Amino acid sequence: MVPLGSACPDFRLLDVVTGRSVGRSDFAGRPLLVMFICNHCPFVTHVQEELSRLGRDATTLGVSIVGICSNDVRTHPMDGPAQMKATAQEQSWTFPYLHDESQAVARAFDAACTPDFFLYSRDHTLVYRGQLDDSRPGSPQPVTGADLRAAISCLVGGKPLPGVQRPSMGCNIKWKS
Numbered sequence: 002m003v004p005l006g007s008a009c010p011d012f013r014l015l016d017v018v019t020g021r022s023v024g025r026s027d028f029a030g031r032p033l034l035v036m037f038i039c040n041h042c043p044f045v046t047h048v049q050e051e052l053s054r055l056g057r058d059a060t061t062l063g064v065s066i067v068g069i070c071s072n073d074v075r076t077h078p079m080d081g082p083a084q085m086k087a088t089a090q091e092q093s094w095t096f097p098y099l100h101d102e103s104q105a106v107a108r109a110f111d112a113a114c115t116p117d118f119f120l121y122s123r124d125h126t127l128v129y130r131g132q133l134d135d136s137r138p139g140s141p142q143p144v145t146g147a148d149l150r151a152a153i154s155c156l157v158g159g160k161p162l163p164g165v166q167r168p169s170m171g172c173n174i175k176w177k178s
Contacts, residue, residue, distance in 0.1 A: 002130055002168055003111050009033060009125035010109035014069065014099035017086040023097045028065040030123055032156055034149075037107060037117040037174065038098075039070045040088045041079040044171035045115050047138040049092050051146045052116075056095040058150075062157045064120075066096035071107035072115070072175040080175070107174055114171040120152055128156055131166035 013024030025033070038045045038052070045052075052068070059066055068089075072080040082100045089098040101107055110119060120129035129152035136142040148167065155162045 002166075003119070003127060005127050005130070005166075007127040009035070009119075009121045009127065010106070012069075012099075012101075012106045012109065014101055014106060015082075016097040017082040017100050018089050018094075018098055021097075023067060023099055025125065028125075032064040032123055032153075033121045033125060034059060034064055034066045034153070035110065035119040035121070036066065036068045036096075037071060037110070037112040037115055037119075038068045039072050039077070039080045039115045039172075039175075040084050041072075041077055042115040042172035043138045047136065048116065048133055048144050048146075049088075051133065051144045053092050053094060055146050055149070059153055060095060062153060064153055064157065068094065068096055068098045069101050069106060069112075070098065070115075071101035071104045071112065073104070073177045074102075075177070077175045104174075104177060112174060114169055114173055116171050117169045118149055120149070120156065122156060128152065128162050129166060130168075132169045137170065 016023045074081040134147045136144040
């Protein structure tokens, strides 16, 4: 896992919904949550509604969010820009959904799976990298976003973040060969 205290890698990618270029510098001085997500992964589809709620709630707290899809669309066409746009609109996501066609951004973040969450402070220093919550597809555990929400609450409340941060679990990013 990327060490806490790491700087947020610079990025600039196309938002598939608006067609605008979105980058780290657009969020200067604000906490930033970077989520590596996609359309086809059962772990992501399992939490899509929570991502919608989280998008609304975090924004209210002053935390900016971006979702990034870095999967190889040749092997996983469901993760292409048109399909990403449709998913974002169906789910009423309020955050930019960015397409990382070259996969350079996923590599810069050392993202491993979908979903994978990276929360940065106002100065874009990594304060949390871990799971959304304990829920998994097919498990009785409800989707609550508890782990990530606790980290966001601590960050915006100026409290120490949880010392134990459990890694995300999901589908591996589909790397180009």
